[in-house]
Amino acid sequence: MSDHHHKETFITKYIFCTDHKMIAKQFLITGMFMAIVGMLMSAIFRVQLANPGEASVLYNLLPGGWLNEAGGLNPDKYLALVTMHGTILVFWVLTAGLSGTFANFLIPLQIGARDMASGFINMLSYWFFFIATVVLLSSLFVESGPAAGGWTIYPPLSALPQAIPGSGTGMTLWLLSITLFVVGSLLGGLNYIVTILNLRTKGMSMQRLPLTVWALLITAILGVLSFPVLLSCGLLLLFDRSFGTSFYLSDIIINGEALHHAGGSPILFEHLFWFLGHPEVYIILLPALGIVSEVIAVNSRKPIFGYKAMVGALLLIAFLSFIVWGHHMFMTGMNPFLGSVFTFTTLLIAIPSAVKVFNYLATLWRANIRFTPAMLFAIGTVSAFITGGLTGLILGDSALDINVHDTYFVVGHFHIVMGLSAIYGMFAGVYHWFPKMYGKMMNKNLGYLHFWGTFICAYGVFFPMHFLGLAGLPRRYYTNTNFPMFDGLSDINEIITFFALAGAIFQAVFIFNFVYSIFKGTKASKNPWKSNTLEWTTPIERIHGNWPGDLPVVKRWAYDYSKPGMEDDFVPQNVPLRDGEKEH
Amino acid sequence: MTNILIALVVILTIAALVQLVRVNELLSEITDKDTNAVTDDDNKKNGILFLLTIPLFMGFVVWQMVTWDHLLLPPASSIHGAEIDSLMKVSMTLILVVFFILTPMLFFFAYKYRGKKGNTAYFFSHNNKLEIIWTVVPTIILTVLIVYGLKTWDRAMNTNFSDATVIEIYSKQFDWTARYSGLDKVLGKSNYRLVKGKNVLGVDMLDKNSSDDMVVKEVHLPVNKPVLLMFRSRDVIHSAFLPHFRVQMNCVPGLSTQFAFTPTKTTAQMKESEGDDFEYVLLCNKICGSAHFNMQMKFIIESEEDYNKWISSQKTLQNTLTLK
Numbered sequence: 001m002s003d004h005h006h007k008e009t010f011i012t013k014y015i016f017c018t019d020h021k022m023i024a025k026q027f028l029i030t031g032m033f034m035a036i037v038g039m040l041m042s043a044i045f046r047v048q049l050a051n052p053g054e055a056s057v058l059y060n061l062l063p064g065g066w067l068n069e070a071g072g073l074n075p076d077k078y079l080a081l082v083t084m085h086g087t088i089l090v091f092w093v094l095t096a097g098l099s100g101t102f103a104n105f106l107i108p109l110q111i112g113a114r115d116m117a118s119g120f121i122n123m124l125s126y127w128f129f130f131i132a133t134v135v136l137l138s139s140l141f142v143e144s145g146p147a148a149g150g151w152t153i154y155p156p157l158s159a160l161p162q163a164i165p166g167s168g169t170g171m172t173l174w175l176l177s178i179t180l181f182v183v184g185s186l187l188g189g190l191n192y193i194v195t196i197l198n199l200r201t202k203g204m205s206m207q208r209l210p211l212t213v214w215a216l217l218i219t220a221i222l223g224v225l226s227f228p229v230l231l232s233c234g235l236l237l238l239f240d241r242s243f244g245t246s247f248y249l250s251d252i253i254i255n256g257e258a259l260h261h262a263g264g265s266p267i268l269f270e271h272l273f274w275f276l277g278h279p280e281v282y283i284i285l286l287p288a289l290g291i292v293s294e295v296i297a298v299n300s301r302k303p304i305f306g307y308k309a310m311v312g313a314l315l316l317i318a319f320l321s322f323i324v325w326g327h328h329m330f331m332t333g334m335n336p337f338l339g340s341v342f343t344f345t346t347l348l349i350a351i352p353s354a355v356k357v358f359n360y361l362a363t364l365w366r367a368n369i370r371f372t373p374a375m376l377f378a379i380g381t382v383s384a385f386i387t388g389g390l391t392g393l394i395l396g397d398s399a400l401d402i403n404v405h406d407t408y409f410v411v412g413h414f415h416i417v418m419g420l421s422a423i424y425g426m427f428a429g430v431y432h433w434f435p436k437m438y439g440k441m442m443n444k445n446l447g448y449l450h451f452w453g454t455f456i457c458a459y460g461v462f463f464p465m466h467f468l469g470l471a472g473l474p475r476r477y478y479t480n481t482n483f484p485m486f487d488g489l490s491d492i493n494e495i496i497t498f499f500a501l502a503g504a505i506f507q508a509v510f511i512f513n514f515v516y517s518i519f520k521g522t523k524a525s526k527n528p529w530k531s532n533t534l535e536w537t538t539p540i541e542r543i544h545g546n547w548p549g550d551l552p553v554v555k556r557w558a559y560d561y562s563k564p565g566m567e568d569d570f571v572p573q574n575v576p577l578r579d580g581e582k583e584h
Numbered sequence: 585m586t587n588i589l590i591a592l593v594v595i596l597t598i599a600a601l602v603q604l605v606r607v608n609e610l611l612s613e614i615t616d617k618d619t620n621a622v623t624d625d626d627n628k629k630n631g632i633l634f635l636l637t638i639p640l641f642m643g644f645v646v647w648q649m650v651t652w653d654h655l656l657l658p659p660a661s662s663i664h665g666a667e668i669d670s671l672m673k674v675s676m677t678l679i680l681v682v683f684f685i686l687t688p689m690l691f692f693f694a695y696k697y698r699g700k701k702g703n704t705a706y707f708f709s710h711n712n713k714l715e716i717i718w719t720v721v722p723t724i725i726l727t728v729l730i731v732y733g734l735k736t737w738d739r740a741m742n743t744n745f746s747d748a749t750v751i752e753i754y755s756k757q758f759d760w761t762a763r764y765s766g767l768d769k770v771l772g773k774s775n776y777r778l779v780k781g782k783n784v785l786g787v788d789m790l791d792k793n794s795s796d797d798m799v800v801k802e803v804h805l806p807v808n809k810p811v812l813l814m815f816r817s818r819d820v821i822h823s824a825f826l827p828h829f830r831v832q833m834n835c836v837p838g839l840s841t842q843f844a845f846t847p848t849k850t851t852a853q854m855k856e857s858e859g860d861d862f863e864y865v866l867l868c869n870k871i872c873g874s875a876h877f878n879m880q881m882k883f884i885i886e887s888e889e890d891y892n893k894w895i896s897s898q899k900t901l902q903n904t905l906t907l908k
Contacts, residue, residue: 057587057590060587074874075874075875075876075877076873076874079871079873079874079876149871150871154820154821154870154871156819156820156821156837157820157821157871157872157873160819160820163757163819163820163872163873164873164874249837249838250837250838250839251776251837251838252776252818252819252837252838253756253776253779253818253819254757254818254819258776258777258779262838263838264838265836265838265839266821266836266837266838266839267836267839300697300705301699301704301705302705302706302707302708303707303708303709304709305708305709305710305711306709306710306711306715307709307710308710309710309715309719331823331832331833331834332834332836332841333815333833333834333836333839333840333841333842336737336738336741339737339741340734340737340738343730343733343734343737344730344734347726347729347730347733348726350722350726351719351722351723351726354718354719354722355715355718355719355722357686358714358715358718359715360690361686361689361690361693362708362711362714364690364693364694364697365693365697365706365708366697366705366706366708367693367697367699367705367706368697368699368700368703368704368705369627369631369694369697369698369699370622370627370699371622371626371627371630371631371698371699372622376630379634379690379691379694382690383687383690383691386683386686386687386690387683387687390679390682390683391679393675393678393679393729394672394675394676394679397671397675397729397730397733397737398733398734398737399667399668399671399733399734399736399737399740400668400671400672400675400733402668402740402830402831402832403657403665403668403672403827403830403832405823405832405869406823406825406832406869406870407869441618441620442620443605443608443619443620444619444620444621444622444626445608446601446605448626448629448630452633455637459641459644460644463644463645463648464648464652467648467652467655467656470656470657471652471655471656471657472657472825472827472828472867474825474867474868474869476871476876476877477876477877478874478876478877479877480877482877482878482880483865483867483880484861484863485862485863485865488654488655489655492652492655509601512598512601516601516602516605520605522609522612522618522619522620528621559709561705561707562704562705562706562707563707564707569704569705584709
């Protein structure tokens with residue numbers, strides 16, 4: 001690596017930047033912005049669910065024309081909010097915000113590379129994502145409103161503007177935006193894979209990779225294999241909508257008019273969609289689990305228990321995630337035998353998941369835990385992964401799914417196992433690597449406040465949802481007041497809304513801490529957490545190329561914490577093995 | 585005015601937070617300690633909070649189970665539903681047991697192994713025996729659960745009843761219509777292009793099986809007799825959900841789907857145990873448009889005599905469509 005530095009202008013440093021660390025921050029900030037938007041949307045529809053049809057100050061945030069005469073939310077705009085909340089949280093926050101941030105930031109730093117294999121493609125990946133963001137947000141302001149057919153956009157509802165206003169221009173923009181998003185994430189994903197496979201520094205064998213990098217590698221492979229299917233799935237829908245084809249449409253009368261479409265199948269759409277959709281769950285979850293593995297090991301001052309089993313479990317989960325998509329479709333009328341197969345493969349995922357949980361517990365056992373805010377969130381992830389994972393045994397069982405499918409039981413399940421686990425993982429990552437990103441420390445006490453507030457409120461929101469589901473309440477209902485059988489559920493809805501709004505306030509604490517610390521935070525030392533991985537051997541000041549001199553050479557795995565016979569309770573990866581010392 | 589007040593509160597809160605953080609940092613400068621380094625005291629506080637989380641969290645879960653138990657669906661009113669309920673009981677017990685062991689364990693470890701200066705963690709990187717145990721035990725439990733689940737699924741999906749009442753459930757934005765197959769127990773053919781005027785279901789009246797079909801807006805069923813529901817949708821995907829019978833099936837335009845079950849409790853019986861306002865109801869459980877939340881049809885389960893009386897009072901399509 002040559003030492004010459006070409007001059008950085010504002011534009012090449014902050015906007016069209018090819019440095020992976022800056023691109024990571026761009027992903028993080030965009031992801032955080034979208035998280036705020038998505039969270040405000042959920043606050044708005046939670047208020048509607050607690051006070052159906054009534055006015056609220058929160059609705060002042062909405063564009064005009066979304067409200068009824070009484071000042072309450074319109075039913076189709078309720079659905080629009082639910083749809084956009086799902087889309088934003090699944091794709092923008094937990095896919096791009098999480099993977100985009102940490103894959104970009106950690107891969108080169110932890111494998112000992114100067115940058116990504118292609119800095120330019122990496123930059124392109126962010127800018128595709130950015131344009132996708134702009135297009136998606138612009139759909140909020142079109143006259144007929146944004147897409148409103150659920151984030152799963154099942155046709156015919158999403159194909160026919162006559163069926164719901166959101167399926168007009170809003171849906172076109174949604175599809176355009178997702179197309180750009182997929183292009184961006186494919187460019188990113190390919191880059192991550194190539195970088196990890198080719199640019200590892202000397203001595204960084206696959207067996208010595210930190211678990212974060214393993215998780216990010218497997219995530220990238222999942223993304224590259226599954227996102228193209230979503231792309232084609234969306235393109236066919238675009239054809240049906242705009243060019244009169246019949247891939248997904250057949251035998252439809254709408255507004256008294258019989259449509260010409262014949263021979264298509266909406267179920268085909270569901271198969272294509274969930275062929276991405278299920279791996280997507282793990283695209284969201286695995287990076288969080290990777291981050292958590294690292295944070296738990298560092299702050300337990302112990303090696304992660306069962307490194308090989310952890311990698312094996314990741315690989316097995318990733319493989320199985322491709323053959324379980326049918327469990328989203330048990331009730332579509334598909335052949336019951338096919339349902340049996342998907343039940344079988346789905347429940348198998350519990351085995352590697354259980355292994356991961358037990359390994360985390362074994363890591364904590366006889367540890368010397370340091371409760372940084374990151375560590376608190378890492379423990380939160382494990383808790384959410386246990387709580388939410390267990391209800392998966394109910395939903396994955398086709399026979400039981402008959403009565404909980406599409407109810408609030410599902411909403412509770414996936415918000416805990418995927419939403420909370422992943423967002424806690426993301427918080428853990430931000431608190432942990434903030435010193436490396438900005439050279440400053442985040443305020444510890446605000447971090448504690450943020451964790452405990454979030455932890456309590458999140459369970460207050462999502463745990464009661466299981467009971468709504470077991471009472472038979474379908475998801476995506478504007479209100480439950482039209483069925484006498486759901487009359488008793490209004491109290492539960494009010495409790496959930498209370499916790500949701502309280503939880504939102506604690507997120508403001510985080511945002512405040514984040515912004516404040518960037519500018520005014522105390523200075524970070526080079527290796528504040530006494531961590532082994534290579535990123536902490538780089539200088540505090542951000543430089544192109546990461547290491548000023550030669551690249552570090554790796555001599556050991558990343559988890560030599562509290563190793564007997566060593567002076568310190570950590571041994572960085574570039575410290576040579578001593579005479580007679582065995583590698584873990 | 586409200587907006588200004590809200591903005592004011594937000595600004596003041598931020599200002600207060602800034603001051604708090606500043607004070608904290610100034611204090612640390614005076615005492616020459618890094619304010620953000622984690623101390624033994626922090627470890628202790630957070631450890632104790634995790635310890636407290638165990639009774640609070642577990643208590644919250646138990647409180648919900650007790651307080652909201654009466655809101656949950658009553659035991660299934662169908663034969664296959666009762667089997668699903670047993671499977672549910674087994675699975676629920678299992679996951680609750682695991683939950684009540686693992687969650688306290690996690691938080692207890694967090695408390696018990698909270699860091700102290702001078703303590704050293706135990707270097708323990710792997711143990712094949714342990715790992716084999718906690719791979720094999722879940723595998724065995726899951727095998728049992730999978731086999732039990734698949735057997736229940738097979739029986740629930742059985743549509744092969746020779747003497748079943750055949751009824752078509754037809755969905756559109758935003759209501760349900762039902763069609764009884766009549767004495768011949770065969771539904772007449774239908775085609776969406778035939779939907780016109782009174783023929784809301786597009787029934788082909790040239791098909792000889794159509795003439796005795798009956799179209800209704802409320803479904804009556806005899807108790808303890810199997811019924812086969814055939815689903816059809818006119819516009820978007822709907823999902824026919826009968827929670828009390830543990831029945832659910834999507835209604836897909838262009839695709840015929842079905843579900844068979846045997847109701848075991850009459851509406852009158854249910855009113856006795858669940859209260860006078862109890863009704864069996866069919867809901868839509870797949871997002872279908874703005875009035876998705878209000879798409880319902882009443883199901884009435886009654887004795888065979890009452891059912892026969894009701895069905896014989898319904899007009900056949902021959903009467904309503906072909907005779908003017």
